[in-house]
Amino acid sequence: MNRGKKVIVLAHCILNQNSVVYPYGKNMKEFKKFIMESLEQNIGIVQLPCPELRAYGLKRWGHVKDQFEYREMEDIIKKLLKPYVDEIINYKNNGYEIEGIYGIKGSPSCGISLTCRGNWSGEASSYESIEDIKSRVKMVEEKGIFMEIFEKLLFENNIEIKFLDVEDWKSFD
Template sequence: MRKRIILISHCFLNDAAKLKNQPVKEQAEERRKKRTLLGDLIKSGIDMIQLPCPEFYLYGSERWGHAASQFDHPFYRQEVRRMLEPILLQVESYLERPDRFEILGVIGIDGSPSCGVHDTYDGDWGGEFCGPVPVQETIDTLKREEKPGVFMEVLRTMLKERGICLPFYSLDSFEESLREQA
């Protein structure tokens, strides 16, 4: 029987990497869903490869929320590529043995400016909290957009460059996929 493997966003196993000041109810609900899915993965015998958290790696534990456009620049994309290279070498190694391993895909966190799979938050974010534009006016520009986060976009591109096609799932869409397989 082949070992089934899924790549997962870093915060599935490490909530400490999340933003310092997230809304408590939203964070608790996301954590509950992640823990439920992790339990289902373990019960199903699916092994996991934890992806790095580019936001924590580059900005640390004291960061505040960002918009996707803040990460959409050459330096961030270059650093993400560097972080992902060892992961992709693992994926390639597993794929060399299809008789032993099956890579099921990638699970990200929708809404994340880095790890969103189907959607992310973007807007006219950035700058100082004091200045000519009131903070609330800036916050009001943030909208959920139907596009992937920058990290997931780079991961998909790097996989494609290697001729690897994997499905990308959100937390919710992978739960649905598991139920369909059961």
């Protein structure tokens, strides 16, 4: 038997940059070291769903966290996360370690140490200019909505797991 009994949980786009807001998208090689070290250390990988892709599709606009803070979006996120919370409980009850949950710095959904906020709503044409729109965005030190709700759901089940931005990953212990 060669089960490592260790698992990491990743924001969807760490394994699939096709899901990010157009026209962004990193070369997947940027995550190669992180992924390869997980495999070398026999750590299993669980990929979360991309909440923005599920809710708004590939043609979505970029968003800020404020736009996701309404009850129906929170319900969508909870529904997406429930099977993953259950899976984590199952792993833990069977002696597996969840080594960490990895997000994307600055994302309104999956940011861990930083997310973006802004006073945005309605028609883009109702703003003075693109610069006007951009100037309203700021990075704040809090989780994106998806990871925030994930942490709450785990907490309600008495589970504490390390949350990290993949950009801050150094090396597994």
